[in-house]
Ligand code: 13P
């Protein structure tokens with residue numbers, strides 16, 4: 001039996017569902033029940049009847065799935081698949097910042113640990129950050145927005161609202177430079193340029209649209225354009241090509257890879273199901289508090 005068949009067999013036996021983030025290796029995306037963005041996957045997982053979630057992504061994403069489905073077993077096939085941006089802020093560091101701004105409301109990007117989420121009033125994703133600020137925080141005098149200074153800067157500029165920032169950023173997205181986009185535009189002059197909001201301001205300026213990963217997938221499907229320059233982690237191109245075989249996708253910079261996302265391999269997925277490891281565990285008091293910041297987000301987005 002091949003590795004894919006073994007995974008499928010075990011998945012059935014254990015009543016498991018496999019989720020893969022848009023940046024996962026192509027072969028991992030291909031065996032997943034669902035491929036999507038950081039929060040969308042967890043929300044979908046909470047709706048399934050599966051007992052086990054194998055989360056092919058980075059640690060904070062698997063934690064978010066656990067927060068939304070505490071009764072399910074959530075596995076991450078490599079416990080060292082972390083997000084360096086999420087690791088740039090600790091709960092203690094945030095508590096210190098909150099002490100300096102006791103009246104401020106605190107919003108965290110979903111790219112944070114459960115411990116950090118537990119210190120926040122609200123959570124957001126790149127797909128809804130702008131909407132969240134507009135709906136929940138526009139009239140607040142002081143708002144702390146952590147940890148991504150570029151996502152916060154993007155929203156700040158769009159809504160003309162200042163935030164108290166954290167010096168966090170994504171080491172993969174800062175590799176993409178305006179010069180890379182310029183170069184690709186010269187070769188593909190009719191292509192539309194899509195970049196992630198985690199990119200620095202000058203890169204966003206050089207693009208036609210700044211979007212989340214799921215936003216990019218939606219945008220491309222709906223667009224009449226045939227060619228796209230993609231300014232984000234290159235793993236997403238596999239999904240874009242699969243879903244749009246008649247369109248052409250060019251990475252803005254082909255070295256924009258997230259080494260942590262690539263730690264998940266088919267071997268590790270199989271091992272994870274065989275050994276039921278690594279299980280995500282979150283202390284109950286942290287899980288409850290972190291869950292509130294995510295619940296608040298879903299409440300504000302309902303309409
Ligand atoms: P998305 O929520 O847009 O998938 O982004 C997650 C991420 O880690 C981007 O680097």
Ligand code: SF4
Pocket residue numbers: 058082083084085086111170171172173198233258260261
């Ligand atoms: Fe974290 Fe950046 Fe990797 Fe996304 S691409 S998981 S933000 S390091």
